[in-house]
Amino acid sequence: MGDSQPQDSKKRAVYEAWTKEQSDALLDILVESAHRGWRDNSGLFSKATVEERILPVLNERLRCNKNYNHYQSRIKWFKSRWNAYSTLLKFNSGFGYDNNTKKFTASDEVWDAYIEAHPKDAYLRTGSFLDFEDLGLVVGNGVAVGRNAIGLGSAIDARTIGVDESRGPLIEELNYDADNEAFVVLGQDNPPLSGSKSPQAFTEVPVESTQRRAPAKRSRGHMNYEDKIKIAIEEDIDEELEDEIETEMEIELSDHARQLMEAAKIIREKAHVDDTRYTTVEEMLATFLIIVGHNDRYCNVRERFGRSHFAASQNFNKILRALNTIAPDMKVKPTSAIPAKIRESTRFYPYFKDCIGAIDGTHIPAIIRGKDVSCYRNRHGVNSQNVLAACNFDLQFIYVLSGWEGSAHDSKILSDALSRPNGLHVPQGKYFLVDCGFANRRQFLAPLRGVRYHLKDFGGDGRHPRNADELFNLRHASLRNVIERIFGIFKSRFTIFKTAPPFPFQTQAELVLACAGLHNFLRKECRSDEFPVEVEEGNVAPDVENDADILEYLSQSELSQRNEANIWRTNIANAMWQNRQISETDQDDQAETAKIIFREVF
Structure with a gap:
């Protein structure tokens, strides 16, 4: 008799589903624990607290045997439930919550429109939700809902300043x-x-x-134009010397000074910011640029310009609000023309002729205090804001949405950008390039999953594309790389974003939009963007195996649109591969013909 096969000693553990009674009991215990202050500084219950204080009470009360893995599974379910509630109230006007009936309230027209767009949330219309307030206390601070998100649209969401802004006198x-x-x-x-x-x-x-006091007379010999300006102001000299001063200023001003003066002129005209008695708009703008460009602090700016700390802060915030006022005018609008980068390359034309740019997210370190810390912590364990940006192939921003929590997924932020009244708009028949973190749609062309994608994967000898899918991904990555370049230029130009800006979070979010508009202005005025491209590890496209990780629910119409987009992408890849093979055949024929001619001649 042969030896019997050894049986696997490891048996798969049987999962015990949570009952409604157990879920309600856990939520009650978590609410009581939160009131007792058992949460840590990040607003979460630590593993030790859960295992030593919370789970023993639950297991003893209900005679069950729940462990920490069971707890994490139920917390995830709590978060998804709270996310459905908060999304309903945040992104849709006309909804409310009745504390007496514990129901969400809205008119029939509002409900019909919402359920048509969100069929999976139909239960919210008739159900009573006694756990709404408790979930907000337990997990509301750990779920990314974009409560502080502001977008760069046709009418910016950030705070602005007016012409007749009333303010008290400055210290100076x-x-x-x-x-x-x-x-x-x-x-x-x-x-x-x-x-x-x-x-x-x-x-x-x-x-x-x-x-x-009347200034003493000074000799005008061997004076530079700055000294002449002072004398012109103090002594009220004739127009001839003023013309001489203007001529010398035109000669001596550098290109950067011209750009500074041009930006100050725009701020005066469009944001209606005027000079104060002792501070010009140019100095205010210079203060702002030094802080965001060199990551400097008020104390150093105060010493440089001889101003008080209060005056430096006032000047910075004036320019910040002014830039947020004119930022919508500085954004670039997509055109119907084919971008030159695509039109002039046989690698991209005609396959990407309707593409107008690329979209991706980037993380900017953020300073967060209080109970919201946990939802701003990204997958690298760093507190950050997730900024979504759309740009064209000329390295200019089309749209920017800042202020989202660092734990939010890029696809969730994109949905927010599309749902805003003045959000991201994709022209009819056009599309953006996105990475694997987004779902493939007709307006957002994503690469093929399970296939080499990053440019470094194709570097070196013998690593050229071997089929249509790899060729498509290579050219897709080459074209989409523009979004990585603009992020590198943006963070190299405004070094304040390499660390967490020392401001309240709302100001941190507004600062991104202001600098995005300023980037577009400098891109138009100064084409020498010689900055290193810094590709962050966090920007690498994730290897998503299926679409379930991106979208929680797809209606029948959305599934049909997804299938059509996949077929469209496959047709592009096949056309690329066929044309490449024909081109290689022509090159071989030309090489063989050249060899024959060479032999006949020589």
Whole structure:
């Protein structure tokens, strides 16, 4: 008799499904634990807390045997349930929540339109959701919902400033009046009477304090144009010297100074920012550029310009709001013309003739405090904001959406960008290139999965494409690389984004949009973007095996559209491969003909 086959000692564990009673009990225990302050600084329950304090209570109360893996599975289910609730209330106007009936409320027209677009959420219309508030307390802070997201659209979501913005006087505009024993604003008329304690003492100034001492006469020989400007202002010299000054300024100003003055001119005209008594718009803009371009701090800017810390902060925020005001005008709109990079290359034309750019996300380090820390932590364990950007092949931004939590998936942010009133718009018949992190659709062409894709995979001898799928992925990656280049230029130009900007998070999100608009301006005015392309590890396209990791639910119409997009992509790949083989055959024929001619001649 032969030896019997050894039996596998490892048996697959039987999964015990969570019952409604167990789920409700776990949620109640988590709510009580949150009120007791058992969560850590990131707003989550640590593994030790769950195993030592939470699960023993649950197992003893219900006579069950739940472990930490069971707990993680149920927390994931809680998050998906809370995400459905928060998405309903955040992205759709007309919905509310009744605390008495514990139901979501809306008119029939609003419900019909929402259910038509989200068939899987039909249960939200009639059900009662007693756990809405409890889920918000337990997992609401650990789910990415984009509560702070702002987009660069036709009407920007960021804060702006107006022409007649009311503000108090700056520190440098105040002077102490000994007679009135009060701080007064320089440069006002009708001073108050001596000894008056009226409120006007804080807005007006005696005439004596505004009188300037006449400057001493100086020789104008061997003076540069800056000294001549000072004399022109102080001595009110004739127009001939003023013309001489302007001529010398035109000669000595560098290209960067011209760009600074041009940007300041646009800010004056479109954002209606005016010079203060002692600070020009050019100085405000220079302060902003030094901070974002060199990742400098207010203390260094204060020493450089001789301003107070308060004045440096005011100047920075003025320019930030002004740039957010004019940023929509600086964004690039897609055109119907075929991009030159595609039109002039046989590798891309005519296969990508309707492509207008590329879309991808990038992570920017962020400073987060309080209970929202956990949902901003990305898969590398770093707190960040996930920024979605669309650009053209001329390295200019078409659309930017900032402020999303670092744990959010790129496809979720893209859905948000498409659903916003002034969000991302794809012209009819056009499309963007995306990586494997997005679903393949007619408007967003993704590479083929399970096939070599990255450019480094095709480098070296003997690693050329071997079939139609690999050839398509190679050319797709070569063309989509423009989004990696613009991210590299953006972070090299504005080095403040290489570390977490030291501002409130809302300002961090607005800063991305302001710098995106400024990038487009500099791209038009200065074409020498000689910055290294820094491809981050986090930007590498994930190897997604199926579409279930990207979309939770697909309706019948969406499945049909997906299948049509896949067929369209396959046809492009086959056309590329066939034309490549024909081209190689022609090259072989030409080489053989050349050899025959060579033999006949020689």
